[in-house]
Amino acid sequence: MFHIASKAHGKLCNGVTRRECLTVGALSVAGLALPDLLRLQAQGPARSAPKSVIMVYLFGGPSHLDMYDLKPNAPAEYRGEFQPIPTNVPGMDICEWMPRQAQIADKFTIVRNMDFTQPALGAHSPVYIYGGKLANEKTASHPIFGSILSKLYSEGRAGEFRAHGGLPPYVALDNYDVYSAFLGNAHRPFVPTPLRALPLLNDNHPDIVNPGVMRNLGLGSGVTLERLQDRSALLRSFDTMSRDLDNPRGSVAAIDAYQARALAMITDPSVRDAFDISRESAPLRDAYGKVPHLLLARRLAEAGVPLIQVTIDGAGHQLRSLGNGFDTHGNNFVQMRGALPEYDQAIATFLSDLYDRGLNDNVATVIWGEFGRTPRVNGGAGRDHWPQAGFTIMAGGGWRTGQVIGATNARGERPTGVPYTPDNVLACVYRHFGIDAGRTTITDPTGRPHYLLRDPRPIAELM
Numbered sequence: 263m264f265h266i267a268s269k270a271h272g273k274l275c276n277g278v279t280r281r282e283c284l285t286v287g288a289l290s291v292a293g294l295a296l297p298d299l300l301r302l303q304a305q306g307p308a309r310s311a312p313k314s315v316i317m318v319y320l321f322g323g324p325s326h327l328d329m330y331d332l333k334p335n336a337p338a339e340y341r342g343e344f345q346p347i348p349t350n351v352p353g354m355d356i357c358e359w360m361p362r363q364a365q366i367a368d369k370f371t372i373v374r375n376m377d378f379t380q381p382a383l384g385a386h387s388p389v390y391i392y393g394g395k396l397a398n399e400k401t402a403s404h405p406i407f408g409s410i411l412s413k414l415y416s417e418g419r420a421g422e423f424r425a426h427g428g429l430p431p432y433v434a435l436d437n438y439d440v441y442s443a444f445l446g447n448a449h450r451p452f453v454p455t456p457l458r459a460l461p462l463l464n465d466n467h468p469d470i471v472n473p474g475v476m477r478n479l480g481l482g483s484g485v486t487l488e489r490l491q492d493r494s495a496l497l498r499s500f501d502t503m504s505r506d507l508d509n510p511r512g513s514v515a516a517i518d519a520y521q522a523r524a525l526a527m528i529t530d531p532s533v534r535d536a537f538d539i540s541r542e543s544a545p546l547r548d549a550y551g552k553v554p555h556l557l558l559a560r561r562l563a564e565a566g567v568p569l570i571q572v573t574i575d576g577a578g579h580q581l582r583s584l585g586n587g588f589d590t591h592g593n594n595f596v597q598m599r600g601a602l603p604e605y606d607q608a609i610a611t612f613l614s615d616l617y618d619r620g621l622n623d624n625v626a627t628v629i630w631g632e633f634g635r636t637p638r639v640n641g642g643a644g645r646d647h648w649p650q651a652g653f654t655i656m657a658g659g660g661w662r663t664g665q666v667i668g669a670t671n672a673r674g675e676r677p678t679g680v681p682y683t684p685d686n687v688l689a690c691v692y693r694h695f696g697i698d699a700g701r702t703t704i705t706d707p708t709g710r711p712h713y714l715l716r717d718p719r720p721i722a723e724l725m
Contacts (some may be wrong), residue, residue: 268633280332281437294343301312301553306533307573307596310569311411311576311694312566312624313421313568313570313624313659313694313696314563314567314568314569314623314624314625314626314628315568315569315625315626315627315628315659315691315694315695316556316559316570316572316626316627316628316629317392317408317558317570317572317624317628317691318559318572318573318574318576318627318629318630319388319391319392319436319571319572319573319630319632320417320542320573320574320575320587320588320601320629320630320631321386321388321573321574321575321576321587321589321631321632322386322576322586322587322588322589322590322631322632322634323386323587323588323589323631323634323635323647323648324407324582324588324630324634324652324653325373325438325588325590325594325631325632325634325635325645326634326635326651326652326653326670327340327341327342327634327637328342328594328595328598328602328635329360329598329602329653330356330357330358330372330374330653330655331372331374331651331653331670331674332344332345332346332355332356332357333637333672333673333674334346335672335676336637336672336673337673338587339639340637340638340639340673340674341639341647342594342595342639343552343590343595344357344358344360344595345358347361347364348364349364349365350364350365350366350368350386350686351368351664351666352366352663353401353666354367354372354664354665354707356372357495357602359598359599359602359603359604359606360545360602360605360606360610361447361606362607362609362610362611363540363606363609363610364545365610366610366613366614367664368433368664369614369617369657369663369664370612370613370627370655370656370663370664371655371656371657371661371662371663371665371666371667371723371724372653372654372655372665372666372667373653373654373655373665373667373682373687373721374653374667374668374670374677374678374680375377375651375668375669375670375678375680375681375682376630376634376651376652376653376654376668376677376681376682376683376684377649377650377651377652377676377681377682377683378390378632378633378649378650378651378652378683379555379588379631379633379649379650379683380633380649381493385647385672386587386632387438387632388573388587388632389406389441389609390632390684391631391632391684391687392407392408392441392571392689393405393406393407393441393509393686394407394408394462394683394684394685394688394714394716394717395683395684395715395716395717396713396715396716397441397445399441402441402443402499403443403444404441404442404443404655405441405442405443405445405449405567405704405711405716406442407688407691407692408432408434408451408569408571409432409441409443409445409449409450409451410432410445410704410714411431411432411440411568411692412444412445412448412449412451412569412570413704414697414702414704415431415447415568416448416449417670419695419697420695420697420704421695421696421697428621429562429565429566429567430451430452431566431567431569432449432451432452432567432569433451433452433454433562433569433570433571434451434452434453434566434570434571434692435454435555435558435559435570435571435572435573436571436572436573441527444706444707445636445704447467449471451569451571453535453685460578464486464623469514487542487686489663490566490618493627494634505610508721511514520542523638535565536561536562536565536567537558537562538559538561539554539557539558541559541562542548542557545720546611546615547624549607549611550607550608550611551606551607551608552581552604552607552608552611553572553574553581553604553605553612554612555572555573555574555606556572556609556612557615559572559612560612560615560616560619560621563625564619564621564625568695571710574605574608575587575588576588576601578654580672581600581601581604581605583597583599583600583601583604584597584598584600584601584723586643588631590635590644590645591640591641591642591644591645591646592643592644593642593644594635594639594643594644594645595643596643608628609655612627613627613657615681616657616658621658622657622658622660623658624658624660624661625654625658625659626656626657626658626659626660626661626690626691626694627655627657628654628655628656628659628687628691629655629656629657629658629661630652630653630654630655630656630684630687631652633647633648633652634648634649634651634652634653634674635648637649637673637674637675638649642643648664650675651670651674651675651676651677654682654687656687656690656721656724659694660694661690661724661725662723664725665723667682667721667723668681668682682721683717684717685715685717685718685719686717686719686720686721687721688715689715689717689718689719689720689721690721690724690725691722692714692715692718693725695721697714698718699713699718699720700713700715700718700719700721702714
């Protein structure tokens with residue numbers, strides 16, 4: 263469907279002209295027309311050895327004491343029901359329900375001294391871990407890291423951050439795409455058409471909705487290639503009528519070029535292939551188990567998408583034994599016994615797949631939630647919210663892996679020594695793209711500069 267802005271508005275608040283509000287068929291996603299994504303890509307410099315990051319959000323607040331920071335010597339009401347097992351890294355123990363990760367622990371690092379205290383944010387929100395201490399869910403005043411990277415990339419300031427070909431620079435395989443703040447819609451991620459509504463591709467797991475080919479990369483329902491080309495002709499006719507109203511310095515020709523590339527993209531099989539996990543072997547799809555989004559994320563990173571967000575929760579196609587994600591206020595141990603083997607299979611397969619394909623230096627992975635769980639088990643055999651402590655798993659990125667960084671006290675209540683925060687993790691992500699978060703700023707529409715992070719120090723032990 264075409265959308266034509268009123269002549270009463272020469273530009274939107276983010277500086278987009280009336281002409282740029284025209285969209286073709288199914289090309290508009292997440293409030294952003296596909297040509298805008300292509301435009302952002304073209305503005306960035308071409309560089310070698312592109313980097314990617316895959317951010318895995320464990321919705322609900324995963325329990326550090328039952329996954330990566332067990333306390334077998336604590337009183338029973340703290341240590342819970344699970345036992346630690348050794349890994350292939352001496353001195354690193356993890357939960358007995360994650361034996362596959364124990365076999366590949368040299369491929370990741372556990373940061374145990376995390377502090378997730380998040381003032382002014384909601385109980386469950388990824389805004390703090392996606393945006394750091396400057397982020398505020400209630401005001402949405404500071405962009406999340408993906409939007410910032412997209413902005414820096416569009417200005418040629420993002421080092422190794424670039425997308426390949428017609429691929430978008432920033433893809434969200436979840437619904438957390440609304441915190442571009444003052445950077446505007448042009449720096450929101452590409453959000454594929456709702457993944458859970460797509461056909462099953464894996465007959466061996468009929469309860470999994472496999473992403474397959476994303477529908478908003480193809481033609482809309484009832485739209486043939488001929489009709490799409492007719493719409494392109496109609497668009498050109500509107501361009502002709504409004505040329506005198508636009509900036510005369512070549513903007514019309516440039517926009518026409520982006521529209522042409524967008525039209526070509528939806529018929530380009532190489533672009534659609536990147537979003538199509540059915541092209542992977544059935545054994546590999548089976549190995550990813552209940553979290554096929556991780557396989558899709560790996561494909562996108564391998565194809566050249568720099569930024570991919572994935573959420574693992576308890577809904578739909580994912581870890582159904584976690585009915586409300588990792589938010590286990592009651593029956594924590596029953597739920598975790600059901601979910602951890604599935605989680606373990608998916609994460610171990612994913613990390614091994616990255617290494618097997620030689621992607622471990624250029625693709626960085628961060629796995630974390632918004633906080634940990636209460637060290638003391640409550641009366642309902644559950645654990646409640648506990649932002650004072652938690653974990654982060656970091657892999658790839660050329661980082662030093664096969665180690666444990668930091669510790670919590672004997673009951674897992676708080677970090678010992680100086681803790682790390684999401685700011686420090688995000689500083690590592692920025693550095694992965696060649697960006698010094700302590701020296702780089704972004705500018706809001708009033709011309710005011712904003713630092714990327716409040717605490718721009720990366721985690722020294724990873725470097």
